[in-house]
Amino acid sequence: MPSTAVLSPPAPPLGVGPLLRRWRDQRRLSQMELALEAAVSTRHLSFVETGRSKPSRDMVVRLAEHLEVPLRERNELLLAAGYAPAYAESSFEDEEMSQVRDAVKRLLAAHEPYPAVAVDRRWELLDGNAGVALITAGAAAHLLEPPVNALRLSLHPEGMAPRIANLPEWRAHILGRLRREVAATQDAQLRALLAELEGYPGGEEDEGVPKPGEIVVPLRMRHEAGELSFMSTITTFGTPLDITVAELSIEAFFPADDHTRAVLRAA
Structure with missing residues (x-):
């Protein structure tokens, strides 16, 4: 009988914590540096990144602003945290x-x-x-x-x-x-x-x-x-x-x- 390839299931989407950490790593900021810039505690930021704490909508937006995340990707962070997108996307011809x-x-x-x-x-x-x-x-x-x-x-x-x-x-x-x-x-x-x-x-x-x-x-x-x-x-x-x-x-x-x-x- 011909062999049947077994496909691996797709990787689950990243939660907001790992996404925020990925952006922080790309910006080459430590948790302490980002926490100071965004006026949050390092402990709370650590809990957010590890998934032990769910950030508020305002917190997601604030962290995204300090990480200079583009608007499209800010919407992705909000969705990953369970919130509605904040930024609309129009067609150039609208x-x-x-x-x-x-x-x-x-x-x-x-x-x-x-x-x-x-x-x-x-x-x-x-x-x-x-x-x-x-x-x-x-x-x-x-x-x-x-x-x-x-x-x-x-x-x-x-x-x-x-x-x-x-x-x-x-x-x-x-x-x-x-x-x-x-x-x-x-x-x-x-x-x-x-x-x-x-x-x-x-x-x-x-x-x-x-x-x-x-x-x-x-x-x-x-x-x-x-x-x-x-x-x-x-x-x-x-x-x-x-x-x-x-x-x-x-x-x-x-x-x-x-x-x-x-x-x-x-x-």
Whole structure:
């Protein structure tokens, strides 16, 4: 008779105590340090982490704030403690998000002729301005079909990568930022994206080593008018209470030299 594989039952979900301890370990805080910051006793915090004491809703929120847990994961902590989630999650296209969409469009338009994009927590494109076409020109059509992932588009061998003059340096910057986000959020999809991007070509022995005199990691793009050089900034909403708003960011590219500025303004 053929053998039948025996599947192990799925691991039970972690309770709020072990989850809080995992976040505390990731933030490299001792129980005493967190207890002092959150104004609770070390003994009570120890009881919460070991499951000997059930934290109140306010306690979960307070500890999550001091541990800088993202809003989505704060909801998970509340659910693990037996409480209802505290933070709503809207679609970017919902009616109640109209003011946010309008603010994003105004920011993107005000940045023209320089490129700028709005992305969600997994770096999927929500909006972009007219300047984006200049840096994405020549990318394969399948990478530009929604949902467009900005990091995949940047490093994919059929995306922007062939036109990036300092690909090893830019690749190291992208991967380093993504690794930090994976560590901060423990998001499985971000971890899968990181593994995918790490498999793309473009790394070299001197990857990530800054060039002499550089103060930021530039994005240097090959262009028919000569090499273009950009530096970028990330903008987020300062007081979000909705998960979608908290996870939304705008990456804006600025010309890093006079030649780039002149080419974009002429275009």
